[in-house]
Amino acid sequence: ETGVTQTPRHLVMGMTNKKSLKCEQHLGHNAMYWYKQSAKKPLELMFVYNFKEQTENNSVPSRFSPECPNSSHLFLHLHTLQPEDSALYLCASSQEDMGTGTEAFFGQGTRLTVV
Amino acid sequence: SQQGEEDPQALSIQEGENATMNCSYKTSINNLQWYRQNSGRGLVHLILIRSNEREKHSGRLRVTLDTSKKSSSLLITASRAADTASYFCATDAAGTYKYIFGTGTRLKVLA
Numbered sequence A: 001e002t003g004v005t006q007t008p009r010h011l012v013m014g015m016t017n018k019k020s021l022k023c024e025q026h027l028g029h030n031a032m033y034w035y036k037q038s039a040k041k042p043l044e045l046m047f048v049y050n051f052k053e054q055t056e057n058n059s060v061p062s063r064f065s066p067e068c069p070n071s072s073h074l075f076l077h078l079h080t081l082q083p084e085d086s087a088l089y090l091c092a093s094s095q096e097d098m099g100t101g102t103e104a105f106f107g108q109g110t111r112l113t114v115v
Numbered sequence B: 001s002q003q004g005e006e007d008p009q010a011l012s013i014q015e016g017e018n019a020t021m022n023c024s025y026k027t028s029i030n031n032l033q034w035y036r037q038n039s040g041r042g043l044v045h046l047i048l049i050r051s052n053e054r055e056k057h058s059g060r061l062r063v064t065l066d067t068s069k070k071s072s073s074l075l076i077t078a079s080r081a082a083d084t085a086s087y088f089c090a091t092d093a094a095g096t097y098k099y100i101f102g103t104g105t106r107l108k109v110l111a
Helices: none
Strands: A004-007 A010-013 A018-025 A031-037 A044-050 A053-057 A064-070 A073-079 A087-094 A110-114 B004-007 B010-014 B019-025 B029-037 B043-050 B055-058 B061-066 B071-076 B085-093 B099-101 B105-110
Touching (some): A018 A031, A018 A087, A044 A073, A053 A064, A073 A087, B010 B019, B019 B029, B019 B085, B029 B061, B029 B071, B043 B055, B043 B061
Parallel strands (some): A010 A110
Antiparallel strands (some): A018 A073, A031 A044, A031 A087, A044 A053, A064 A073, A087 A110, B004 B019, B019 B071, B055 B061, B061 B071, B085 B099, B085 B105
16 A cells, blocks of 8 residues: 555546546645556656646647646546557656655556547 | 666566666666556555665665666565566656656566
């Protein structure tokens, strides 16, 4: 148990659906991240939030929309996804922005399948 | 372009043997971290080494960093079946504020 909880653990959605992934941390961390992990590819950083402000959008398509209502919660809203978006989506948090040299705590991930 | 790249991609050893995996990167860094991931689950932080450090130990783990060669190695001594997992290095390019992960080394420890 890392202190970062993601829900749901598994999600199957059609290409016309709208769904949301949720991430919650009670570690008192200031930075939160979304990563995408596809088979045989490196983890891709998608979004970074620092003190609830988005500080990084790594050229992510607009069909992925993040939301950070407070420093403990992070959402990833999904709409009109493509089959190639099927992947493991990982949320992480850290005390400071990871670039300053602190470790990240990861959730267990949401396994997303787009059909 | 990818910052960290692990080698080998896959490694299979017997329980009790040592496992060594390497990470190479392309630009100067502030820090390098190693993470472990059990199949289909989240990543767990193992160790962080700063650019001015050359070696760090944590239990059965030993990490080295050679900034002149832009490479790091992770050594797991006296491996156990429970060490079976994927291992990733994460590097941050100096002057940036994001960590980039490699594709990982899949380690299998046979009992």
